[in-house]
Amino acid sequence: MSRMDAATARAMVDRTLYQGETVRAFGAARDMNALTPTLVDSSPNFWVAVTESRFIQVGEASGKATSHRLAEPQVLELRKKLFVGGWLRFDPAGLGPELGLALLKVDRSLMRALDVALADRAQAKPLPKESTTYSVEVVKNPAYVASFVGEESHVLVCDTCGGYCGEVVDGEAQPQPDCTACLRQVMNPA
Ligand SMILES: [Zn+2]
Numbered sequence: 001m002s003r004m005d006a007a008t009a010r011a012m013v014d015r016t017l018y019q020g021e022t023v024r025a026f027g028a029a030r031d032m033n034a035l036t037p038t039l040v041d042s043s044p045n046f047w048v049a050v051t052e053s054r055f056i057q058v059g060e061a062s063g064k065a066t067s068h069r070l071a072e073p074q075v076l077e078l079r080k081k082l083f084v085g086g087w088l089r090f091d092p093a094g095l096g097p098e099l100g101l102a103l104l105k106v107d108r109s110l111m112r113a114l115d116v117a118l119a120d121r122a123q124a125k126p127l128p129k130e131s132t133t134y135s136v137e138v139v140k141n142p143a144y145v146a147s148f149v150g151e152e153s154h155v156l157v158c159d160t161c162g163g164y165c166g167e168v169v170d171g172e173a174q175p176q177p178d179c180t181a182c183l184r185q186v187m188n189p190a
Pocket residue numbers: 016132158159160161162163179180181182183184
C-alpha cells in the first residue's frame with residue numbers, strides 16, 4: 001500500500017494543472033466521518049487543494065488524485081471553528097453522511113486559505129477544453145483483494161498527469177470520458 005507524504009501529494013496536484021491555473025489552498029485533511037464504509041487498510045488521510053477552477057483531493061491510501069470543477073459538488077463548504085481549525089464538508093453527489101459525505105478536518109492556516117479560495121465557487125473560472133491520452137500501467141493489487149481479482153491489474157493512466165483514466169477488462173482498454181485527476185477528455189492513443 002502506498003503511503004504518501006505532503007511533497008508527493010503536492011507534486012501530484014501540480015501535474016494536473018492547466019496553463020495559468022494556480023493552487024490557492026493546499027494542505028492535509030483527515031476525514032472524521034466514521035459512518036462512511038471504508039475498505040480494509042484504507043486511510044482517512046487526504047490532501048486537498050483548491051485552484052481557480054477545481055477542488056482536488058489526493059488519498060493517502062489510494063495514492064491517486066481526483067478533482068471536480070469548483071461549481072459541481074452538491075456540498076463543498078467550510079465550517080469554521082475558532083482556534084482549532086475547521087471542517088470541509090464535501091459530498092460531490094449529495095448522498096449524505098452514510099454514503100458520500102466527507103468531513104475533512106483541516107488546521108487553521110488551511111481553513112483560512114480555503115475560506116478565500118472557495119468564496120464564490122459557483123462563479124469559478126471555467127476550465128479550458130483540453131484532451132489527453134492514456135498508457136497502460138500494471139499495478140500490484142493489495143493482498144486483501146488479490147484472492148478475488150488476482151495479483152495485478154492493468155489500469156489506464158493519463159499521459160498528462162498520471163491520474164486514473166480507466167481499466168483494462170479482458171484485454172480491452174475501457175477509458176473513462178475524462179481523466180479523474182485533471183478532467184481532461186481522454187482520447188484513444190493513435
Ligand atoms: Zn489527467
